[in-house]
Amino acid sequence: MIGSRLERLLGVRVREVQDLGMNHRWRLHRAVLADGRPVFVKSGKVGALFAAEAAGLRWLGEAGAVPVPQVLAVDEETLVLPWLESEPATAPAAERFGRELAALHAAGAESFGASWPGFIAELPMDNTPGSSWPSWYAERRVLPFLRAAVDRGGLSKDDARLVERVVERIEALAGPAEPPSRIHGDCWSGNVLWAGGRGWLVDPAAHGGHRETDLAMLALFGAPFLDRILAAYQEVSPLADGWRARVPLHQLHPLLVHVVLFGRGYRSAVVEAARAALAAG
The missing domain is CATH 3.30.200.20 (Phosphorylase Kinase; domain 1)
Incomplete structure (x- = not known):
């Protein structure tokens, strides 16, 4: 068939x-x-x-x-x-990927969000455009998946309150304002396919977002040669001061997604990310 x-x-x-x-x-x-x-x-x-x-x-x-x-x-x-024949990642390919990822982000977007429906795995995401990343991220990414995680029994009400504290302070936690970047949106290491000496992006949840989101996703499950990727990225497009401290904030949404998809096994990671985001602020 x-x-x-x-x-x-x-x-x-x-x-x-x-x-x-x-x-x-x-x-x-x-x-x-x-x-x-x-x-x-x-x-x-x-x-x-x-x-x-x-x-x-x-x-x-x-x-x-x-x-x-x-x-x-x-x-x-x-x-x-x-069909792409995958190969092991190499340091030169990782450095090239870092430079190319910076160029991708610099291509920009008209707004935060997108004109097409959003999905991450099989879960729908609200891509309604917005002009402010902190409020957009809170309203379109964090809160909907927080509610779903609680409804499915993956998080307790106390866990939810902790994440809600992040949302309440998100304007202060988000760092300097940046224009919308053209991001992959689900840029964990499994969605970077190494072929022909380059990193290819596959399985996107693409939208106009914050460029630190893609970099935080690469760190979440350990991209190969991550230090080379980040160094090459910074050569092309330096990140704002404090970006490392904001990694847990950007990881909060994908971790909530994992709770919704896979259950309480990711609960402690959500709690740790929320606490780290608050501490960084």
């Missing part, structure tokens, strides 16, 4: 399809076209999710900075991208 759908979308014969298993609510496939080209395919009944991912990839690609896969085809049940 997936083969015939691909043939309809791409207008070429599909030689073979390999099932790579499930990821969240969709299946992954590697398909080989009649001309020998391999492609990467996501399939599933996910509503607007694939269209949002495609819009984010195209928008990131317009910057001509960090490479992103070309969208070959998309509909409500399928997303088709070129």
Whole structure:
């Protein structure tokens, strides 16, 4: 079935399809076209999710900075991208990625948010545009996922109150005001694919946001050669004073996402990030 759908979308014969298993609510496939080209395919009944991912990839690609896969085809049940042969990260590739990530962020955005629906994994996010990052981040990212985490039993009311204290002080905790950056939005190490001596961005939750968010996400689960990435980034686009102390603030949203997706196992990380964000202020 997936083969015939691909043939309809791409207008070429599909030689073979390999099932790579499930990821969240969709299946992954590697398909080989009649001309020998391999492609990467996501399939599933996910509503607007694939269209949002495609819009984010195209928008990131317009910057001509960090490479992103070309969208070959998309509909409500399928997303088709070129197949990238991954390789181990290297220090030179990490440094290049840091410079290119700085250039991507510098491409900017019209506002905080985006004109397409937001998703992180299978969870919807409110991308309604805003002009102030602290209030936008609190209202569109932190509070909705805090409520969901409490509703699903991942956080207690006392935990929620701690996070709410961060929200109450967010104007003071957010650091110097910056214009909207063009960010990946879910830039943990698993969403940076190393191929051809470069870091490619995949699986975006792209929107106009704060550039420190992408860097905090890279640190959250340990990107390879992170020190090289950050040093190269700083050479191109120096970060505002105090940025390291603000890392927990930017990690608070993705950690809340993990509580919603995976439960109380991430509760202590949320509490620690909230406490660290408050202490930094």
